[in-house]
Structures are given as structure tokens and as C-alpha cells.
Amino acid sequence: MSQSKRAELIRKSLLLFYRNGFHATGMDLVAKETGVSKTSIYKHFRTKEELILAVLRLRDENFRNWLYRRMEELADTPKGQLLSMFDALEEWFLEDNFQGCMFIKASAEFQDRDHAINAQAYAHKLLLADHLEELVLQAQLPDARNLARQLLILKEGAIVVAAMSHTAASAKEAKSIAGMLLAA
Amino acid sequence: MSQSKRAELIRKSLLLFYRNGFHATGMDLVAKETGVSKTSIYKHFRTKEELILAVLRLRDENFRNWLYRRMEELADTPKGQLLSMFDALEEWFLEDNFQGCMFIKASAEFQDRDHAINAQAYAHKLLLADHLEELVLQAQLPDARNLARQLLILKEGAIVVAAMSHTAASAKEAKSIAGMLLAA
DNA sequence: CTCTACATTAACTGATCTGTTAATATTTTA
DNA sequence: TAAAATATTAACAGATCAGTTAATGTAGAG
Numbered sequence: 112m113s114q115s116k117r118a119e120l121i122r123k124s125l126l127l128f129y130r131n132g133f134h135a136t137g138m139d140l141v142a143k144e145t146g147v148s149k150t151s152i153y154k155h156f157r158t159k160e161e162l163i164l165a166v167l168r169l170r171d172e173n174f175r176n177w178l179y180r181r182m183e184e185l186a187d188t189p190k191g192q193l194l195s196m197f198d199a200l201e202e203w204f205l206e207d208n209f210q211g212c213m214f215i216k217a218s219a220e221f222q223d224r225d226h227a228i229n230a231q232a233y234a235h236k237l238l239l240a241d242h243l244e245e246l247v248l249q250a251q252l253p254d255a256r257n258l259a260r261q262l263l264i265l266k267e268g269a270i271v272v273a274a275m276s277h278t279a280a281s282a283k284e285a286k287s288i289a290g291m292l293l294a295a
Numbered sequence: 296m297s298q299s300k301r302a303e304l305i306r307k308s309l310l311l312f313y314r315n316g317f318h319a320t321g322m323d324l325v326a327k328e329t330g331v332s333k334t335s336i337y338k339h340f341r342t343k344e345e346l347i348l349a350v351l352r353l354r355d356e357n358f359r360n361w362l363y364r365r366m367e368e369l370a371d372t373p374k375g376q377l378l379s380m381f382d383a384l385e386e387w388f389l390e391d392n393f394q395g396c397m398f399i400k401a402s403a404e405f406q407d408r409d410h411a412i413n414a415q416a417y418a419h420k421l422l423l424a425d426h427l428e429e430l431v432l433q434a435q436l437p438d439a440r441n442l443a444r445q446l447l448i449l450k451e452g453a454i455v456v457a458a459m460s461h462t463a464a465s466a467k468e469a470k471s472i473a474g475m476l477l478a479a
Numbered sequence: 480c481t482c483t484a485c486a487t488t489a490a491c492t493g494a495t496c497t498g499t500t501a502a503t504a505t506t507t508t509a
Numbered sequence: 510t511a512a513a514a515t516a517t518t519a520a521c522a523g524a525t526c527a528g529t530t531a532a533t534g535t536a537g538a539g
Contacts, residue, residue, distance in 0.1 A: 134318035219400040268452025
């Protein structure tokens with residue numbers, strides 16, 4: 112399988128898992144929708160779990176790249192970028208195919224903390240927290256670690272509420288809290 | 296089936312779904328673990344979905360009752376009760392069997408907004424938001440609706456971070472934000 | 480005690496699950 | 510062009526999925 116076909120398989124699998132859930136999406140459907148035969152899929156991924164892990168790796172890369180870039184585009188100071196994270200989130204919430212955070216959902220479906228999928232989902236959140244902490248440090252705000260964690264709580268809360276309410280209002284509501292936090 | 300056996304069935308099913316997830320928990324396992332034959336289960340619940348809905352009704356009742364009572368026990372002013380919600384959450388996070396919010400997980404596994412399970416999960420969050428708004432009003436704080444939604448965002452964010460990180464720290468982190476919100 | 484109503488067991492649908500096997504293309508390389 | 514490596518199809522495991530059927534057991538009421 113060529114590199115590009117493999118990438119396409121992962122990309123299309125991502126959409127299926129994101130839309131339908133992990134357990135609810137069978138490998139027969141993956142084969143049918145990606146156009147790659149099940150035999151070929153299992154030649155490159157030993158198990159469904161390995162395919163899911165590859166999907167999560169792609170999602171992690173895509174999402175963080177997009178978010179970090181968007182934050183930089185929307186503001187040019189570290190503090191401004193932290194605030195504009197919520198503007199970027201709002202754009203995401205307003206997308207037609209917004210279905211919540213794939214990592215929260217992966218963690219919800221694979222709850223065993225020893226499970227590779229659970230661990231990888233959490234790793235994504237740790238990378239986000241690290242990035243936020245770095246920006247907080249650049250903004251020369253006190254208590255960087257704690258502040259970064261608080262911003263992460265706001266982000267996750269806004270995502271969950273947006274996904275469950277099918278509205279984007281939580282982005283602005285979280286942003287105004289973040290404004291208070293960063294002003295202090 | 297007696298009323299008590301039916302309640303026991305729902306109670307035990309709740310634990311199974313909470314621990315293993317909805318799709319990942321088969322009805323054969325439910326029958327085995329509850330000690331109620333599959334035939335009997337299907338005499339009282341036409342589908343697995345109806346059983347899940349009954350489980351979510353129980354969870355909604357149990358969880359909100361517990362949370363509201365605990366908030367009242369921990370503080371005697373409306374503002375104090377809003378703050379102590381996060382102390383109650385911390386107690387929950389520290390329980391051995393804490394596995395995140397069942398409604399967030401139900402919403403994640405049944406994403407279709409027209410699905411009864413998704414609607415019921417969201418209804419739980421609306422009831423919580425209403426209760427928070429009422430307390431905010433009693434505390435005579437301005438912008439009650441908006442403030443209640445912000446507190447809900449903090450609550451959901453704290454739960455997600457606690458579940459994914461397997462720690463309870465997010466409770467205090469969220470509480471300190473809530474303290475700022477309510478002081479303003 | 481007998482009839483009735485309900486509960487239970489266990490086997491059984493037919494579909495779907497993850498993953499495999501064997502034979503048949505198709506492509507890549509020499 | 511010939512040989513080697515890879516991809517495909519399609520059928521097949523064996524398990525499990527939600528849900529049903531039919532026969533058996535067991536209770537309470539008359």
C-alpha cells in the first residue's frame with residue numbers, strides 16, 4: 112500500500128470513528144467506506160485498536176496544528192493567543208461536522224487507564240496543557256502551571272457543553288472567564 | 296417482577312454500563328451479572344435502549360439528589376453552596392469507582408441529536424443548569440443565566456479533566472475560578 | 480387442590496463483530 | 510518480458526450482538 116493510500120485510509124477512518132463512535136463502527140464498514148479491502152487493512156494494522164491509535168495520532172497532529180496556528184493568526188501576544196483559543200474553539204463548534212472532542216470520546220469508550228487508547232487520549236491533553244503553560248510563561252503571568260490547567264478546564268468544559276447543547280455559546284462564555292483569569 | 300427486583304436490575308445495569316460503556320456491554324452480560332434472565336429483562340424493557348434510558352433516569356435522580364444535598368450540607372448561603380459544588384465534585388472524583396460523567400459518556404456514544412439517549416443526557420445538564428441559575432438568583436448576583444452557564448462549563452471541564460487525568464486536582468482548580476466569578 | 484398468571488431456562492434466530500485463509504489480480508522490479 | 514512482491518475478492522471462521530420462542534417451573538388466588 113502506498114504511503115498516500117495509507118494516509119487516506121487513516122483519514123477516512125477518522126471521519127467514521129468521529130461520526131459513529133469507536134465500538135459502533137465495524138471494520139466491514141471501514142473497508143467499505145475507505146475502499147480498502149479488509150485484508151489490506153489488516154496487513155497494515157494488526158488490530159482495530161492499532162488503526163484507532165493511528166487515527167488518534169493523526170487527529171492529535173491535525174487538531175493541535177490547527178489550533179496553535181489559529182491562535183497565532185488571531186493574536187500576536189502570548190496573552191492574546193491564550194484568549195483567542197476560545198475564538199478558535201468557537202469556529203470549530205460552528206463547523207457542520209463538529210461532534211465534540213475525539214479524545215474525550217476515546218477516553219470515554221476505552222476507560223481502562225492501562226489501555227493504550229486511553230493513554231494516548233490523555234497524552235493529547237497533556238501536550239495541550241504544556242503548550243498553554245508555555246504561553247502563560249511567555250506572558251509572564253504568575254502560577255503558570257496552575258493557570259494553564261485552569262485554562263484547560265475551561266477549554267474542555269466549553270467543548271463538552273458545546274457538543275451536548277449543539278450550540279457554540281460556551282466558547283464566548285468560557286472566553287470571558289479566561290479574560291478574568293488572565294487579567295488578575 | 297417485583298418493584299424491588301426491577302430497581303435492583305436497573306441499579307446493577309447502571310454499574311455495568313458506567314464501568315464498561317454502553318456499546319461494550321452486551322445484554323447477555325447484563326443478564327448474567329444482574330441474575331435476571333434475558334427473557335425477563337425483555338419482558339420489562341422492549342429494547343436495550345429502553346433499559347439504558349431507565350438507567351439514565353436513575354442516574355439523574357441519584358446524582359442530582361446527591362449533589363444538591365451535599366451542596367446544602369457544605370454551606371448555608373446560596374453563594375457558598377455554589378462554591379461547595381466543587382468540594383462535592385472533589386469527593387466524587389476521589390471515589391474508587393469514579394469513571395467520569397455518565398451523561399457525557401452517553402452523549403459521546405449516542406451522538407445523534409435525535410436519539411432519545413442523547414436527548415436525555417442533555418436534559419440532565421439542563422436540569423443542573425437550572426438549579427445553578429436558581430442559586431445564582433438567590434445569591435442576588437447579576438447576569439444569572441450567563442453566570443450559571445459559566446459555572447456549568449467549569450463543572451463539566453473539571454469532570455472531564457479529572458476523569459482523563461485520574462486525579463481530583465481539577466476540582467480545586469475549578470473552584471478557585473468559581474470564587475473569582477462569584478466575587479465579581 | 481387447581482387454575483391462572485407470571486418467571487425462568489435454554490436453545491435459537493439472523494445479523495454483526497474482529498480477524499483469517501486461499502485463490503486471484505495487479506503492480507513493481509529485475 | 511519474467512519473476513517477485515503486494516493488493517484484491519470473497520468466503521469463512523468463531524464469537525458475540527440484540528432480541529425471540531417454546532417449554533418448564535413456581536407462585537398466589539379462588
